Amino acid sequence: MNKIKKLSPLTETTFYILISLLEPLHGYGIMQEVLSLSKGRIHLGPGTLYGALGNLVKAGLIVPGEYGETNPRRKIYIITGLGKELIKYELLRLKEMTQNGEKLLHKKGAENGSK
Amino acid sequence: MGVNEDNRRFKTVSRIFFAWQAEKEENWLNEMSKKGWHLDNTGFITYTFRKGESEDIIYRLDFKIIRNENIDDYITLFEDAGWEYISKMGPWYYFRTEAKKDKNQELYSDNTSKIRMYNSLRWLLIILCAPVAYNLPNLYRRIIEALKGRIMDDIPARAVTINFTLPLAIFLTLVLCLMIYGIIRVSMVIKRMKSDIRE
Numbered sequence: 600m601n602k603i604k605k606l607s608p609l610t611e612t613t614f615y616i617l618i619s620l621l622e623p624l625h626g627y628g629i630m631q632e633v634l635s636l637s638k639g640r641i642h643l644g645p646g647t648l649y650g651a652l653g654n655l656v657k658a659g660l661i662v663p664g665e666y667g668e669t670n671p672r673r674k675i676y677i678i679t680g681l682g683k684e685l686i687k688y689e690l691l692r693l694k695e696m697t698q699n700g701e702k703l704l705h706k707k708g709a710e711n712g713s714k
Numbered sequence: 715m716g717v718n719e720d721n722r723r724f725k726t727v728s729r730i731f732f733a734w735q736a737e738k739e740e741n742w743l744n745e746m747s748k749k750g751w752h753l754d755n756t757g758f759i760t761y762t763f764r765k766g767e768s769e770d771i772i773y774r775l776d777f778k779i780i781r782n783e784n785i786d787d788y789i790t791l792f793e794d795a796g797w798e799y800i801s802k803m804g805p806w807y808y809f810r811t812e813a814k815k816d817k818n819q820e821l822y823s824d825n826t827s828k829i830r831m832y833n834s835l836r837w838l839l840i841i842l843c844a845p846v847a848y849n850l851p852n853l854y855r856r857i858i859e860a861l862k863g864r865i866m867d868d869i870p871a872r873a874v875t876i877n878f879t880l881p882l883a884i885f886l887t888l889v890l891c892l893m894i895y896g897i898i899r900v901s902m903v904i905k906r907m908k909s910d911i912r913e
Contacts, residue, residue: 612824626787627794645795646776646821649788650830672790 602681603688606658614689615641616651617682620661625673626652652676660685723765725751730759732892733835734899736775736806743773743810753810756803770813774821777835779805797821805838829907836900843893846886853883 609617612633619632629652630643652674655661660682663674678686731739743753743761748770751763774797780788789799789807797809811819822828860875 610824610826612827625794626791630795642818642823644818644821644823644827645792645797646831647823647827649778649791650827670790672786673794674787 603685606660606685607688607692609685609689612641612643612647613651613655614686616643616648616655617660617678617686620676620678620682623664623675623677625675627673629676655682724754724762725765726760726762728760732899733777733839733896734903736777740773740775744771747771747773747810753800753808756801756806756808758803771810772813772819773808773810774819776807776809776821777805777831778807779834779838792821825907825910829904832900832904832907836897836904839893839897839900843890843897846890846893850883850886850890853879853886857883 615633615636616629619629619636624632626645626648630645630648633641633643652661656663656676659679661676661678663676665675729742731742746753746763748768750766750768752766752769752771753761753773754764755762776792778788792799792807792809797811800808800810802808809821813819822831857875857880860872860879
């Protein structure tokens with residue numbers, strides 16, 4: 600749990616890479632998945648993605664492995680148990696954020712907001 | 715036949731860019747492509763270009779220290795993402811792609827990861843600096859001792875000091891200054907990026 604708290608909060612990019620790896624994917628597969636999940640908003644650069652994958656492997660959140668990819672030049676990755684725990688923790692944190700934001704905006708934003 | 719010969723024309727240009735001038739180098743390569751000279755290969759301070767049509771090509775350099783067995787995977791990812799790999803020069807990898815309007819054409823899509831790249835470049839410079847900085851005081855001590863006259867009677871030792879040790883010390887001092895300047899310049903790039911709080 601301590602390790603998870605240390606890794607939180609994740610950047611948006613890291614969060615999307617992690618959830619896309621709930622199924623095994625190679626680098627380009629991750630780019631496409633993140634692009635479609637974010638409705639075209641997050642366009643991952645290959646330099647950014649390559650660096651992020653290395654860091655996620657080092658942190659023990661994803662692992663490279665053999666998952667029937669035909670081209671041996673492409674590494675395939677999948678999320679680890681620790682990675683899944685981290686996603687759950689992040690989801691709770693993000694839910695708290697949106698709930699608090701909505702609650703306060705509803706209560707106070709309505710009074711002093713738009714005229 | 716004449717056209718074919720044209721297509722096969724190559725030229726090699728010598729030009730020095732320092733580690734903190736990657737953007738300048740990218741722009742220069744872009745200008746060359748607009749003139750119809752497309753980068754074909756890179757050497758230590760040389761660039762080989764192949765003559766072709768004038769095109770608007772975006773060049774990007776990536777700094778990466780990478781194990782040999784991972785290079786294929788690394789390059790394949792960039793190729794999948796639409797970047798053509800041209801060559802590498804030490805830890806610098808050269809990529810290019812056709813310029814397209816309204817499209818983000820950067821290797822790094824966020825600041826954090828770009829800062830990481832420059833941080834590893836800075837580390838490399840610091841590591842390379844260390845042995846030079848460590849040995850220089852020794853060299854100067856020997857030169858000073860020689861100049862004080864302690865070994866002035868010893869002709870061969872004096873010759874070695876004047877002809878070898880002194881020039882070496884001056885050369886290494888210049889190298890060290892350049893590297894320290896490089897570290898400062900890279901640090902400035904990092905600082906500028908950090909002031910931009912977007913991820």
